[in-house]
Amino acid sequence: MKIILTGYMGSGKTAVGMELATQTHLNYLDLDDEISRREMKTISKIFEDSGEIYFRKRESEVLKELLEQENNFILSLGGGTPCYGKNLQEIKNTQNATTIYLKTSLAELTQRLIKEREQRPLIQHLGSREILEDFIRxxxxxxxxxxxxxxxxxxxxxxxxxxxVEEIIAALN
Structure with a gap:
């Protein structure tokens, strides 16, 4: 079984994925961490040095490689991963893969992300709460x-x- 967590940045994919991995005894992978490890740079540095187009291309390559693995795992995607290129189709074509959308409201995302702007390359330039909320919307x-x-x-x-995590486990059974 491959459990793929999707949702907007700040929806909790990493925290939920780690806890879900503990509960299910599956390996946990984070797509951004995997890209960072392979590139030997932070995501922010990849964006800064090579731009978003390069990052999205690399993201698709790493995603495809991970989905082709035989072993079971829980994978947290980046917020934009399913929206670019053929990523969503690759995920849907993967045998024994279940996608789970962590749906979070605009208000909740704004509240979470306003505190994390500096660590998020796509939003660190947004100056006010209102601008951030419009961007997320x-x-x-x-x-x-x-x-x-x-x-x-x-x-x-x-x-x-x-x-x-309890709701996810119940939905998977």
Whole structure:
């Protein structure tokens, strides 16, 4: 079984993925971490040095390699991963893969991401809460088509990580 977590940045993919891996005894992988390891640079540095187009190309290559692995795992995608190139189709064509969308409201995402701007290359330049909220709103509108094609949708607002993980496990059984 390959469990693929998708959702906007700040939706909890990493934290939920790590806890889900603990509960299910599956290996946990984070696509951004995997790209960073292979490039020997942070995601911010990859964006700075090579730009988003290079990053998205590399992201697709690494995703494809991971999906072709025989072993089972939990994989947290980057927020934009399913929206670029053929990534969503690659995921959907992967045998024994289940996609789970961690659906988080605009208000909740804004609240979480305003505190994390400096660590997020796509939003670190956004100066105010209002500008950040507009940016997220636009992305959610564009990306919801891709996210909503997930096999399972879990609303995350006002839920703890253990509760979200419990809902995912119940949906998988």
């Amino acid at each position: 636009k992305h959610l509108f564009e990306r919801s088509f891709y996210y909503s094609q997930s096999d399972v949708i879990v609303n995350t607002d006002e839920k703890s990580i253990p509760v979200i």
